[in-house]
Amino acid sequence: MGALATDVAVGTELLAVTRSVDRARLVRYAGASGDFNPIHWNERFALEVGLPGVIAHGMLTMGLAAAALTDWLDDPADLLSYGVRFTRPVAVPDPGEVLVDIVAVVGAVDTEAATARVDLKVAVNGRHVLGKSQAQVRLH
């Protein structure tokens, strides 16, 4: 838990966590979000449309990263913006799970605006699955 001080150094690692994603979590996210696209739960359908199998919702991967950051922040409202590019699908095996590694590093500091850019690096097996994954966070 924490807040970003105005003198925080670029390169500071704020958190490094790993989240497990299995098919049950995809079902849970589908229900919670209302995104019932069958590529996220139907293996037959996913293979038919040329995917390696059932893949995680991009918004689930983004949601895991955003929640890791707001869980770390003392005040979740310090998150001012967050954006990503979905660069690589996250295949979710059955049986089993895929491990999603999330690391948050201070990428830039704007003392005048009292904001920092936090880079949320999200990787599976060492390969990034989100591009330009950047949050703006309020400094205190």
Place this chain on the structure above:
Amino acid sequence: MTAVSTDYVGREFTGTPPYAVSRVKIGEFAAAVGATDPVHHDPRAAQAAGHTDVLAPPTFAVVIAQRAEAEYIEDPAAGIDFSRVVHAEEHFTYHRPIVAGDLLHTSVHVDSITTRGGIAMVTTRTEITDDGGTRVCSVTSSLAVRGED
């Protein structure tokens, strides 16, 4: 094939009924994305932190935005074949957190449609406002729509 219609650039969609934010839905969403801060689950913890009720996790705004975007995307004349769509980019700008009890209104703006190499990139911006007209969140979403193989 029905190509994505560029006639829609600049159009605005406001026909989606307002979204009533509930504690239960916030709790379900927080569990799904692994948001464990009590401000998402316990109204007393949220109030102790200065909020009126439990706080939605940051990407919860996509639930409201995608519901509103459907008015555009499911318009047959828009030419978006959802079986050929891949989510390419997503961006949230937060003006204030979403809390249980909010009644949220949406306007969806088709900001751009560009075509490159047989892929149409459709970018929408959903402006979410509360019942008092105050801005809550801007959600920008880009969908890549593949053309016929």
